[in-house]
Amino acid sequence: MSRDASLAGTLGCSEFDSAALTDSASIAGSTSPQLRTYRHDLGSIEVYLEPYAAAPTLLVFAATPVARSLVRWAEEVGFRPVLVERLADLPAPSTGDLYVVHTNHDSEDLVETLEAVLPRKPRFIGLVGSRRHTGHHLEALRAKGVPEEVIGRIQSPVGLDIGARTAQEIALSILAGLVAIRRGGPGVWKSRNG
Template sequence: MTDPCAVAHGESAPPEAGRVLVAVFDSPVAEYLLRYGEDLGYETILVDPAGETTAIPALDERADVVVTNHHRPELGAQLQAALAQPARWIGVLGNPRHPGPHVEALRALGVPDEEIARVHRPVGLNIGSRTPPEIAIATLAGLLADRNDRPGGFAFPAP
């Protein structure tokens, strides 16, 4: 097992992360998610129907999928494709004060409510993020907390 202190001090290499981050829809947030995700050891993939990778690739339980634009007409189809696979985590960016349009889009495609419930919204830690880099940091911090079975924030268990 790798010593976390040794990794933090640059004395040993971090263990292979084996994580995949899929950003759906090219956007400023997606740009930062993918950039910072690479720094965190994710294999990163951008999916956009108007880009080079137009469809959700084959995913397994290592994959975290973040939809970065909830206004796109392809929202339902892209989420349906992600939900058809065993991705570890699927989420959609959006203001938590407004209903998520993904629910209606998925229901229109006949996706069962149990599957729709797999979609997280809002995503990320509640740090008051507003700019694309802040949103990306909050999202990635939330994914790391979830992967490590931690609540996020500044509460730590007693030693």
């Protein structure tokens, strides 16, 4: 069954198809496969139903060494990474979970980038850099009337506190934090005071 509830093929009779369609819709939000038995005057069949969730999209802004490592490793842990070098390259909104990391606190279009992605309601949005480096961007959003509860969702600095120093270590700490969010783990983010 596709996202629009259309079927490809048949299970042999319309009653089976209808039952499978109903059951597929009922497990769409689940992560557990199920085995169902459908009965008909002519016999019965067992159908294995497995929900498929598209990989969450990870938009990584700015072609920095941290970004390149994030993009390289993100697919390995279940994300669909997209490197966005400039705001003009921002892809159209897609369905599914969205995570956003901006890796250049000196980017000239960082505020505009945040304004463009915030309406997409990302599950996570983070800025690489300390509040000393990113705070003025958040102040610019406030000045533009962005609500405080929206600004409060922006994590900066970003990454689990693993003592990362190199671009690759920083990318690893960010990716570990994103996995913790996606899986509901207890990952501890770096202090906002750092």
